[in-house]
Amino acid sequence: MATRDAVSLGGGGRYTVQTGRRDGTVSLAGDVIMPASSISVTDSIKVFGEKGLSPTDMVYLLGDHTIGVARCSTFQDRLYNFQNTGEPDPAMDSTLRDTLIARCPQGSDSDENTVDLDQNASSSSTVDNSYYQQILSNRGILQIDQELALDQWTRPTVDAIAQGLDFTTGFGEAMIKLGAVRVLTGEQGEIRRFCNRKN
Known part of the structure; x- marks a missing residue:
């Protein structure tokens, strides 16, 4: 919900957050798998696909990091x-x-x-489609950003978003799917009494 609120404050609209999920009891930085910024589009599609996310979801979600x-x-x-x-x-x-x-x-x-990451000074702190316009102009900072605009599998989605496809709706849908990755069920994890610490 905090991410949704931050996105909304950044102009990215609001989306429904699925609540009620169980939280884990262990959180280790070493368990986090973060692909390198030089990852290829093909490998990135594979990483996202392993989490049940489509190439279109990936294009939307990678665009989110540009407010940083x-x-x-x-x-x-x-x-x-x-x-x-x-x-x-x-x-x-x-x-x-x-x-x-x-x-x-x-x-x-x-x-x-x-x-x-978004070189458009007027929108570098806004969640919008400027990032997609930038990478179509070869102004992507990270290698994966630029390759999204060059790859045959992702270029059509980048074009559509840059030309005004409803970014807010597509981004919200991708975020909802991301929030459902590896949801804990049954006896896994716990329902926390306080969000910021385990019971």
Whole structure:
């Protein structure tokens, strides 16, 4: 519900949150599987698919992270040594690349600076379809972002969202499905008396 409220405050609309799920009794950072920002679209589709999420869900959900920022280390290879070529990623808009190089100089502490994932200054803190317009203009910060606009399987969805397909509804539906991933049932987990700590 907190995520839904944050999305709503960010202009992303409201969606129905399924409540009543049981919470786990163990939470370890080491148990979290986070794909690298350089993951391919094909591998990302597989990861999301293993959780019962479609490629369309994936495109919507990856667009949600754009109200955040990225550390230089997560995309520095795209600026200086893309896929070990010693060259920048040719798919990146050259103006964006110059801006990022100024922000993330080669050899500097790559985690010292951050950049907005949505480079549209007027909507970098808004949950909307600007991200999709940006990646269609080769202005994706993370490699996976840019590849969504280039891949044959995800490009049609990116095009549709960028051109005004109801982002709020599609995003809400994807978030509802995400909230139902690995729901605990029966005797698994617990129903907490207080949301922020186990019983």
